[in-house]
Structures are given as structure tokens and as C-alpha cells.
Amino acid sequence: MRITVKVGLLFAVIWMAIKMIFFYSGIVGYNVVPAVMLNILCVLLAIAVGMYKHKRRTAEETTLLADIKTGMTAGVPYAVIVSIFLFFYYSKIDTDYIPHRVAEITYEMKKRLDDPEELKRYRTENEDFEVMTKDEIYERMIQGPQNAISAKSTMVLALLALLLLATLNSIFIAIIYRKVLFKQAT
Helix, strand or coil, rough: HHHHHHHHHHHHHHHHHHHHHHHHHHCCCCCCHHHHHHHHHHHHCCCCCCCCHHHCCCCCCCCCCHHHHHHHHHHHHHHHHHHHHHHHHHHHHCCHCCCHHHHHHHHHHHHHHHHHHHHHHHHHHHHHHCCHHHHHHHHHHHHHHHHHHHHHHHHHHHHHHHHHHEEEEEEHHHHHHHHCCCCCCC
16 A cells, blocks of 8 residues: 555544544534644645655655645545545434534524514515515525535535545645755746
8 A cells, every 4th residue: 555545544543533532522512613623634734744755755756746646645545534434423423413503503594584684685685585474484494404414415525625625735735845845846
């Protein structure tokens, strides 16, 4: 197995362990921001460390495109493993998070619809809402979040976001390594 893949898998395991520590200790509660920030850091470190170890092992000069590909071989396994973990995490481990999040959103929508100014604004922005009652508008508006917030949608969005992040990080790290660390022309 390539060193970059091993590094990507190692950082994925590190992030999953941190996520489980957060869950079992209850340090962050329902706040996902620390885990998301650590996820971004781990994918960045996986690509940077994987690319560095690969460049140190190979003596020949490589192209920028080859360096980007090397970074992606660390980032893609990380993204896939973490996304699959998130699916199982929200469907089997932290089963209270998704209902809690849906309850927060429904509470906010109900609060907004109770405000006459907001209700009037919703009716002017959407033609369908003009003839509906407040309860009918609420039922229509709540369908979106209830369908969108699930373990499966979280997995898909995490995979897409992490793949995009891995691609961008691979490009930037390859350029930085070539210009600063290994002094090659791009």
C-alpha cells in the first residue's frame, strides 16, 4: 500500500477517534463546529504529511500534476472513510442528533411564522403561500429540512465537501511544496 494512502487512513482513524471521544465525553454536546474544524485540519494534514513522505522517498523530480495526484491519494481515502463513518455515526451511534436538529429547525420556523411581519414576507415571496393558512405554510416549509437532514444526506454532503477540500488542498500544498520546501519550478 502506498505511503500516502496509509497516511490518509491514519488521519481518518485519528479523526474518528476524536469524534468518538467528543461523543462519549460530552465535551461539545450538539455543537458540530469543533469536529468539523478538526476534520478540515485532519484532511489538510493527511495530504501534507502524505505528500511530504512521498516526496522524501522518491529521488526523481515530479510534475505538478503528479504532485497533485499524490496529494489526492491521501485525501480521497480519508474522505471516503470519514464519510462512511459519519453515516454509521449518525444512524447507529448518535441517534439523538438528527431528531434534535430537526426539532431546532422546526422551532425556529414556528417562531418565524408566529411573527406577523415574517409571515407576510413569506406570503409575498412565494405565490403558493398567499392563499394558505399559517399551519399549511408551516407543513410545507418543514418538509424540506425533514427530508434533507438524515444520516445518508450527511454522508453524501460530507463526501462531496471532503473531496472538494482534498482537491483544493492537494493543489495548494503541491504548489507550496514545489515553491518553498523542495524548490522546484511549477
